[in-house]
Amino acid sequence: MKSQATMICCLVLFMATECSHYRSKIHRKDGDKLPSPEEKPKTGRIQEKCHGSCISFSNCSQPCAKRFHGEIGFTCNQKRWQKSTETCTSLSMKTLFKDSNGASRLSIAAPSIPLHILDFRAPEPIESVAQGIRKNCPLDYACIIDVVKSSEVTSGNIAFIVELLKNISRDLSDNVTQEKMKSYSEVANHILDPAAISNWAYIPDENAGSDLLQSVNLFAGQLHIHNESENIADELFIQTKGFHINHNTSEKSFSFSMSTNNKTEGILGMIEIPRQELRKLPPNASQAISMAFPTLGAILKEAHLQNVSLPRPVNGLVLSVALPGRLKEVLLTFEKINKSRNARAQCVGWHSRKRRWDEKACHMTSDIMNKVKCRCNYTNVVMSFSILMSPRSITDKVLDYITCIGLSISVLSLVLCLIIEATVWSQVVVTEISYMRHVCIVNIAVSLLIANVWFIVGSNFNLKAQDYNWCVAVTFFSHFFYLSLFFWMLFKALLIIYGILVVFRRMMKSRMMAIGFAIGYGCPLVIAVTTVAITEPDKGYVRPEACWLNWDNTKALLAFAIPALVIVAVNLVVVLVVAVNTQRPSIGSSKSQDVAIIMRISKNVAILTPLLGLTWGFGIATLIEGASLMFHIIFALLNAFQGFFILLFGTLMDHKIRDALRMRMSSLKGKARAAENASLSPTNGPKLVNR
Numbered sequence: 001m002k003s004q005a006t007m008i009c010c011l012v013l014f015m016a017t018e019c020s021h022y023r024s025k026i027h028r029k030d031g032d033k034l035p036s037p038e039e040k041p042k043t044g045r046i047q048e049k050c051h052g053s054c055i056s057f058s059n060c061s062q063p064c065a066k067r068f069h070g071e072i073g074f075t076c077n078q079k080r081w082q083k084s085t086e087t088c089t090s091l092s093m094k095t096l097f098k099d100s101n102g103a104s105r106l107s108i109a110a111p112s113i114p115l116h117i118l119d120f121r122a123p124e125p126i127e128s129v130a131q132g133i134r135k136n137c138p139l140d141y142a143c144i145i146d147v148v149k150s151s152e153v154t155s156g157n158i159a160f161i162v163e164l165l166k167n168i169s170r171d172l173s174d175n176v177t178q179e180k181m182k183s184y185s186e187v188a189n190h191i192l193d194p195a196a197i198s199n200w201a202y203i204p205d206e207n208a209g210s211d212l213l214q215s216v217n218l219f220a221g222q223l224h225i226h227n228e229s230e231n232i233a234d235e236l237f238i239q240t241k242g243f244h245i246n247h248n249t250s251e252k253s254f255s256f257s258m259s260t261n262n263k264t265e266g267i268l269g270m271i272e273i274p275r276q277e278l279r280k281l282p283p284n285a286s287q288a289i290s291m292a293f294p295t296l297g298a299i300l301k302e303a304h305l306q307n308v309s310l311p312r313p314v315n316g317l318v319l320s321v322a323l324p325g326r327l328k329e330v331l332l333t334f335e336k337i338n339k340s341r342n343a344r345a346q347c348v349g350w351h352s353r354k355r356r357w358d359e360k361a362c363h364m365t366s367d368i369m370n371k372v373k374c375r376c377n378y379t380n381v382v383m384s385f386s387i388l389m390s391p392r393s394i395t396d397k398v399l400d401y402i403t404c405i406g407l408s409i410s411v412l413s414l415v416l417c418l419i420i421e422a423t424v425w426s427q428v429v430v431t432e433i434s435y436m437r438h439v440c441i442v443n444i445a446v447s448l449l450i451a452n453v454w455f456i457v458g459s460n461f462n463l464k465a466q467d468y469n470w471c472v473a474v475t476f477f478s479h480f481f482y483l484s485l486f487f488w489m490l491f492k493a494l495l496i497i498y499g500i501l502v503v504f505r506r507m508m509k510s511r512m513m514a515i516g517f518a519i520g521y522g523c524p525l526v527i528a529v530t531t532v533a534i535t536e537p538d539k540g541y542v543r544p545e546a547c548w549l550n551w552d553n554t555k556a557l558l559a560f561a562i563p564a565l566v567i568v569a570v571n572l573v574v575v576l577v578v579a580v581n582t583q584r585p586s587i588g589s590s591k592s593q594d595v596a597i598i599m600r601i602s603k604n605v606a607i608l609t610p611l612l613g614l615t616w617g618f619g620i621a622t623l624i625e626g627a628s629l630m631f632h633i634i635f636a637l638l639n640a641f642q643g644f645f646i647l648l649f650g651t652l653m654d655h656k657i658r659d660a661l662r663m664r665m666s667s668l669k670g671k672a673r674a675a676e677n678a679s680l681s682p683t684n685g686p687k688l689v690n691r
Contacts, residue, residue, distance in 0.1 A: 068089060225244070247283060290319065322383065332373070410448070414643040421442050
């Protein structure tokens with residue numbers, strides 16, 4: 001009997017050794033070596049090619065590498081296959097608890113147990129995460145950490161881990177201890193590493209980032225802390241702190257310092273609970289839990305806001321807080337991550353149901369020295385907060401109002417300008433120079449009027465239901481007519497120089513008209529058509545978020561900016577020449593004559609500045625990073641009201657037009673009086689009676 005027990009012991013030990021040896025060989029074969037804490041998570045190199053012809057907006061899929069389950073989806077964009085989705089995963093319920101099952105089976109093999117009790121049957125399959133954790137590591141979830149941390153951070157594995165954390169938060173949050181929170185944070189930290197951020201974009205479920213944040217908040221909200229103040233979890237990309245509070249507690253604050261993108265210096269963040277809020281608590285102790293995430297802001301995707309024309313990047317830590325229900329307000333301090341972007345910050349809270357940043361949840365109290373202070377309302381659906389940075393183009397409501405009102409007035413002014421020109425045309429176009437001058441004004445007004453109409457159409461274009469070809473057409477006509485505006489301004493400047501320099505010899509009207517239309521419409525047409533021909537084959541003519549010239553991919557916007565700025569520079573030289581030529585010094589001139597000269601120069605400059613488009617020069621200041629809001633307001637005022645300025649300086653301030661209008665009005669009044677007198681004359685009496 002004793003020898004039989006010895007044989008059983010040897011047999012069991014041999015089997016255990018062989019199984020362990022075989023399992024280690026499998027690990028070496030699959031390359032599942034556990035990384036050191038300093039080692040970066042592996043992103044995985046998987047098939048990223050799609051065979052076959054690439055037709056715009058067509059889709060295809062490819063299987064993942066041999067060790068992965070799932071597929072990679074591709075979309076044809078600009079004649080290239082680009083990866084759109086990926087579900088490649090090496091994780092499963094089987095791999096998650098594989099080592100734990102083997103250990104539990106071998107642990108029962110002991111020499112004191114009779115042979116007929118030993119059970120070498122396959123273990124019962126684990127049907128859920130909660131079941132596997134309760135069976136293998138109910139105290140600290142340690143049994144899943146090594147498997148998760150050794151997995152490559154493919155999009156499929158990230159989605160699997162997010163679902164894993166959701167299941168833990170839903171089914172295992174009844175008794176959350178500090179040990180469980182540490183394990184939970186280690187798992188979450190693996191997919192929050194900067195090396196994994198790019199793969200979040202290919203997860204089919206766009207709500208994965210929001211689900212992760214909501215799961216972490218839910219799990220942390222059930223955490224029970226023991227000491228007065230605790231640093232519960234201190235991972236690189238997720239930190240958790242907590243302390244006890246009651247109505248007698250003085251003002252409390254959580255302070256965080258975390259690095260982003262492996263930078264050595266930390267980004268600061270702080271959450272404060274005001275004293276007046278703490279007074280709402282009952283005498284018995286409550287607790288406050290807070291978490292900080294340096295990389296989560298790059299992962300969160302806003303629902304219902306994918307079509308906004310400008311992005312809303314997160315520029316600080318994402319700070320979450322779990323407080324007693326009676327507390328409704330917190331104070332937060334954020335340090336800006338990108339300090340070079342001198343734009344205004346916006347305090348926001350993440351709405352877990354709407355899955356987007358909510359501006360109404362917070363308001364900013366100060367923005368000084370790259371630190372932003374916010375006062376935010378805490379609710380069950382808004383538990384996480386951060387700061388958004390304004391895009392490079394200022395989206396202030398004042399500018400929107402200025403543009404809307406200015407364009408409306410400009411359109412009406414330009415229509416009135418054309419009506420006046422048509423009314424007095426025969427009286428004012430006497431000489432070749434005056435004829436061409438009014439031709440320029442009419443074409444400037446027509447170009448700006450049509451350009452403004454196309455701008456309004458493009459601004460109100462429905463991006464969700466837009467037809468791409470229509471967007472290209474809107475952009476083309478806006479581009480063409482704005483360029484026509486500038487080239488007609490250039491021709492007007494050349495006409496002024498021609499009038500100053502050439503005195504005795506005049507060009508024929510037909511030749512001047514041909515040159516004017518060649519410059520005013522021919523040059524813009526060549527530039528606009530060439531730009532479309534070069535950029536449109538690769539779908540790079542228009543922006544993906546708005547009907548206007550592309551900048552990020554093809555720099556098509558330069559086809560408008562360069563000609564406009566060159567013309568502005570040339571026209572500025574013309575204004576200076578006019579100012580110098582206007583000054584006619586004479587010997588012994590009096591002060592009154594000097595004042596008259598200054599007034600004449602100022603008047604000419606004031607008239608020529610809007611007519612030659614010099615107001616667009618302020619646009620250069622708005623392109624500079626960190627430009628003051630005042631430059632944007634001045635630029636909007638001068639250019640939104642440009643049609644009004646053309647009516648005022650180009651038409652109403654011209655004394656010849658005013659004289660022609662007075663003569664026209666006088667003749668109309670004379671005709672009206674003559675008709676009235678004729679109707680009241682005695683000879684018409686019988687006719688009136690007969691009627």
